Amino acid sequence: xxxxxxxxxxxxxxxxxIGVLVIAAVFVVPWITENxxxxxxxxxxxxxxxxxxSVYIMLRMNLMTFAVPTFMAIGGYTVAMLGLRHGVTDVLxxxxxxxxxxxxxxxxxxxLVLRLTGVxxxxxxxxxxxxxxxxxxxxxxxxxxxxxxxxxxxVTFFGIELGDNRAVLxxxxxxxxxxxxxxxxxTRGLRQHFAAIEENxxxxxxxxxxxxHYKAFGFVIAAGVSGLAxxxxxxxxxxxxxxxxxxxxxxxxxxxxxxxxxxSMLGPIVGGALLIWxxxxxxxxxxxxxxxxxxxxxxxxxxxxxxxxxxxxxxGVRAVSRRTSSRKSPSAALGVPNxxxxxx
Amino acid sequence: xxxxxxxxxxxxxxxxxxxxxxxxxxxxxxxxxxxxFAHGGFYVLGGYLAYSLVTYLGAPYAAAVVxxxxxxxxxxxxxxxxxxxxxxxxxxxxxxxxxxxxxxMSSGILVMFGPQSPSFTFPLTGVIRxxxxxxxxxxxxxxxxxxxxxxxxxxxxxxxxxxxxxxxLADDRAVATxxxxxxxxxFPAAFALATxxxxxxxALVTPILSLAPHVGDPVLATSFLIVILGGxxxxxxxxxxxxxxxxxxxxxxxYLGGSKGALALFVxxxxxxxxxxxxxxxxxxxxx
Numbered sequence: 001x002x003x004x005x006x007x008x009x010x011x012x013x014x015x016x017x018i019g020v021l022v023i024a025a026v027f028v029v030p031w032i033t034e035n036x037x038x039x040x041x042x043x044x045x046x047x048x049x050x051x052x053x054s055v056y057i058m059l060r061m062n063l064m065t066f067a068v069p070t071f072m073a074i075g076g077y078t079v080a081m082l083g084l085r086h087g088v089t090d091v092l093x094x095x096x097x098x099x100x101x102x103x104x105x106x107x108x109x110x111x112l113v114l115r116l117t118g119v120x121x122x123x124x125x126x127x128x129x130x131x132x133x134x135x136x137x138x139x140x141x142x143x144x145x146x147x148x149x150x151x152x153x154x155v156t157f158f159g160i161e162l163g164d165n166r167a168v169l170x171x172x173x174x175x176x177x178x179x180x181x182x183x184x185x186x187t188r189g190l191r192q193h194f195a196a197i198e199e200n201x202x203x204x205x206x207x208x209x210x211x212x213h214y215k216a217f218g219f220v221i222a223a224g225v226s227g228l229a230x231x232x233x234x235x236x237x238x239x240x241x242x243x244x245x246x247x248x249x250x251x252x253x254x255x256x257x258x259x260x261x262x263x264s265m266l267g268p269i270v271g272g273a274l275l276i277w278x279x280x281x282x283x284x285x286x287x288x289x290x291x292x293x294x295x296x297x298x299x300x301x302x303x304x305x306x307x308x309x310x311x312x313x314x315x316g317v318r319a320v321s322r323r324t325s326s327r328k329s330p331s332a333a334l335g336v337p338n339x340x341x342x343x344x
Numbered sequence: 345x346x347x348x349x350x351x352x353x354x355x356x357x358x359x360x361x362x363x364x365x366x367x368x369x370x371x372x373x374x375x376x377x378x379x380x381f382a383h384g385g386f387y388v389l390g391g392y393l394a395y396s397l398v399t400y401l402g403a404p405y406a407a408a409v410v411x412x413x414x415x416x417x418x419x420x421x422x423x424x425x426x427x428x429x430x431x432x433x434x435x436x437x438x439x440x441x442x443x444x445x446x447x448x449m450s451s452g453i454l455v456m457f458g459p460q461s462p463s464f465t466f467p468l469t470g471v472i473r474x475x476x477x478x479x480x481x482x483x484x485x486x487x488x489x490x491x492x493x494x495x496x497x498x499x500x501x502x503x504x505x506x507x508x509x510x511x512x513l514a515d516d517r518a519v520a521t522x523x524x525x526x527x528x529x530x531f532p533a534a535f536a537l538a539t540x541x542x543x544x545x546x547a548l549v550t551p552i553l554s555l556a557p558h559v560g561d562p563v564l565a566t567s568f569l570i571v572i573l574g575g576x577x578x579x580x581x582x583x584x585x586x587x588x589x590x591x592x593x594x595x596x597x598x599y600l601g602g603s604k605g606a607l608a609l610f611v612x613x614x615x616x617x618x619x620x621x622x623x624x625x626x627x628x629x630x631x632x
Contacts (some may be wrong), residue, residue, distance in 0.1 A: 054571050064436055119379050119435050123572060124617045134607040221454045248561060251443060258440060274631055288455070294447025301440045302430065 015309075016083040016184035019265040023049070023180040026173050030166045039169045043236050045276045046176040050229035052256040052268035057222040059262045060187055060194035062216055063117065066250040067109075067125040068226045070132040071102040073245035075227025076138075077143055078102075080240035083152035084268030089157040091162060091171055095178065098231035099224040106223030112218045116199070129247040143167040155235060172232045179225045184265060186221050190214060255293045259300050261307025270309050350478060352591070353600045359482045359590025360490035364545045365563065366570040366582040367497050368538030374577030375514045377435060381442040383447035383567050384560030386539040388418045390546025391555045392453055402406065405467045409547040416543025421536035429531060434488045438542040446560070454557040461556040486548050493544065494583065500577060501538075510534055514577070573611050575623025585624060 011151075029042050033088065051068050058065040075098035082088040082097060084143035113124045135142050154163035155171060162171055187194065193214045205211045234240045258270020275296075279289035304311040365387065372380045391411040397408035423445060431437040466482040501507035511532055512520040522525060550559065570589050574581025589609060596605020616623065 063593060066441070112614075115542065115618060116621060119373075119439065119576075120381065120617065120621050122436075122439060123568060123576075124614065126565075127572070127614050130609045131607065131614065134532065134603050134610060138603060138607055247565070251447070252439075254443075288451065290447050290451035294444040294449075294451065295442035297440055297447070298427065301437050301444070305437075314605070 015264040015266045016188045019269055020177070020180045020184050022266075022269055023177050024172070026176070027170070030173075031285075034166070034218075036165055039165050039216065041276065043169055043172050043232070043281055044280075045273045046172050047229050047232045047236065048253070048256055048276050049224060049269050049272035050176045050179040051253040052260070052272045053173045053179050053265075054226040054229070054270045055253050055257040056262065056265065057183055057187060057218055057225065057311035059257065060198060061218055062198040063114075064122050064254065065214075065222065066122060066247070067128045067223075068229075068250050068253045069245040069247065070125075071106065071223040071226035072230030072233065073132055073136065073240075073242075074098070074102040075230030076221075076234035076240045076244070077149065078227070079231045080143075080149040080152050080234055083155070084149055087153070089153050089156045091157050091174075093230065094155060095175060095231060098175075098227045099178075102230070103220045103224040106220045107172050109215070110219040114212070114215045114219060124248075126247065129245075132245065133242055133247060136245070141238070143242075147240065148239050149241045152238070159174050159245070162309045165288035168236055171235055175228045178292075179228045180265075182221060182225055186218070187225055187265060190218070194218065252293065257307075259293075259296050259307055261311070263306050263310045267307050267309045271307065272293070274308070283304075284328050294327040305340055346600065351594050353479055354483070355591035355594035356587065357487045357490075357590075358496070358594055359587030361545055361549050362488050362570055362590050364493050364541055365585045366567050366574070366586045367494065367579060368541035369567045370571045370574070370579060370582040371497075371501075371510075372535060372538045372576055373571065374579070375510050376424075376432060376531055377430075378438040378440075378442065378535075379435070380434070380538070381439060381564065382423075382446040382449060383539075383542050384562075384564030385446040386420065386542035387546035387563045388453060388550075388555075388557065388560040389419070389449060389545030390416050390455060391550030391559075392463070393543065394547035394550070395462055395555060395595065398464070401460070405551075409544065412547035413540050413544040417536045417540030417545075420539025421532045423539075424535035428535065429528065432527075434530065436534040445565075446498060450557055450560060451481035457557065461554055461558060464551050464555050466551040482552050489548055490545075495539065498579070504531075506533070542594045569609060569613050571623075572617055573624055576621075578623060581623050603611070 023046070025271050026042060026046065029038065033039075051072060054068050054071070066126045078101040082094060088094060088097075095211060100115070109128070113121065113128070116124055137146055138145075139145065152166075154161050156162060162168065193204075194247055196207075196209055197211055197214060201211055226302045229272055233244055237244065255307060256271035258271070259275060261267030261268065275289075275293060278292060282288040282292060306314060365383070369380060369383050372378050372383075393412035393415045394405070394408040397403040397411045398405055405409065427445075428441055429440055431441065466485075468481050468485060470481045470483065472479045472481060499507075501511065509520070509525050512523070513525060513527060513530060517527065553559070566589065571582055573589065574583070574585030592605055592609055594632045596608070
């Protein structure tokens with residue numbers, strides 16, 4: 001039983017691999033169908049998932065960020081400017097820029113905002129997205145102001161133009177895959193460091209963990225991943241416009257992560273895919289999807305704190321452990337509390 | 345000079361509205377430790393309740409304002425009592441819950457009333473011409489009601505047993521509870537008071553500014569701004585910061601144009617949060 005409990009505790013370690021494989025598997029979609037509806041849905045899902053990864057990385061450290069649209073905007077506008085003004089169209093270069101530039105912006109910003117925790121961090125990141133909007137509107141010379149940047153050239157891959165629907169989806173999948181791999185490597189590699197910070201930052205520090213390093217690193221990586229999502233969004237819409245990066249869009253990315261489940265990397269994937277799909281069903285009237293998201297957030301926070309993935313996993317573990325333990329000890333069958341179940 | 349005085353008056357009247365809004369927001373954080381993302385939602389709901397009462401039931405405007413305040417108070421009470429109270433000590437959970445409520449409220453309003461702004465106008469019109477300035481009567485009425493509201497809140501918080509109980513709970517809940525104060529009764533009441541204030545402000549202000557399902561977003565952002573500037577949870581700080589923000593908005597709109605004033609304010613608040621998270625006047629009210 002102890003063996004089992006231990007493997008259950010480590011159970012999350014496969015979720016990163018599965019997560020990356022799931023994203024990579026989407027490459028099949030452009031091969032098997034040419035349905036533009038499917039393409040559009042897949043594009044939206046992957047962008048949502050990539051942005052949600054960013055929220056997920058920050059939640060590893062118990063920091064809830066509203067700043068995802070800020071870094072998406074930096075990534076997206078970087079790509080648009082490079083394409084429009086400097087004629088850079090190579091997808092690898094643009095992808096690199098969309099990751100690195102937001103990450104560079106995140107360094108000084110992180111030095112400022114990471115001093116705050118809890119509610120104060122939430123507020124400062126919310127203020128940051130509001131500032132982003134105002135800056136985008138107030139700098140028409142640089143960002144096109146309220147017109148945004150339109151008409152950039154199609155991206156290319158070693159000279160091959162990636163302009164049609166299928167190619168756009170392939171670019172999005174590629175970006176999402178990079179985002180997934182980065183997220184998987186970072187959250188798995190630093191799992192224990194992040195967990196120590198999440199559990200008790202002060203204690204972790206007193207035990208010799210240089211908390212500041214890991215928080216800054218996590219923030220920078222999360223910014224880069226957001227930037228990739230920003231590139232994908234701009235590439236899909238063919239415009240970089242302030243409304244794509246509104247302050248309240250960050251609420252959606254948080255919703256995907258929380259509803260999907262914040263304890264495993266599969267959470268943002270399941271949450272993003274399901275909610276975008278659900279939004280698509282209700283999309284005859286877009287406002288219903290917001291109602292649905294809000295309702296689901298309340299339900300998940302009240303009843304199933306681990307989100308969809310966490311709840312399914314917990315029910316699975318309970319079912320398996322009940323079967324094994326009822327065979328071994330009659331006490332479990334009598335309804336005596338199972339020592340393995342987490343105390344809630 | 346004439347323009348200067350007129351702009352100052354607009355600033356004061358904006359400041360009074362913001363103060364009424366921000367007082368509710370800061371009370372909720374100070375007493376319950378909840379960041380209320382639904383605050384803007386209650387403002388919009390107040391506006392639409394008043395509009396519905398006037399348009400569909402033919403109620404006089406003053407009665408509609410009272411009705412809107414009561415309606416938002418009731419909704420706030422029920423939400424705190426049956427939803428928020430179950431996780432009241434978890435800051436991020438309560439934040440998510442109010443966020444969920446806000447999404448439901450704003451999309452609910454959108455579905456019921458449509459995206460267009462309904463025609464909802466203030467019943468009194470006219471302008472007072474003073475010595476070198478103009479002041480619309482509607483602004484004067486709103487200013488009066490807001491100031492009465494702000495003073496009543498102060499009286500309630502600092503001069504009644506209810507207020508003392510709330511402040512005791514904000515100060516040290518364990519001790520206050522041991523002394524016999526009951527959070528299960530007082531918390532919903534405090535939350536209801538704050539949402540009622542937001543509803544009242546919405547009912548008063550939306551006929552002058554504008555009423556549409558999305559006007560809650562900037563209201564939420566402004567409330568954030570004021571409350572951070574004044575110190576989260578600080579009643580006095582929020583009042584002063586509200587008038588400050590009102591003034592800055594009025595003058596920058598007239599003399600700078602565009603949203604440069606708002607940008608300056610946001611950057612100021614960002615710096616404030618980082619350098620002195622407790623705000624201009626506050627000490628850190630509670631760890632979060």
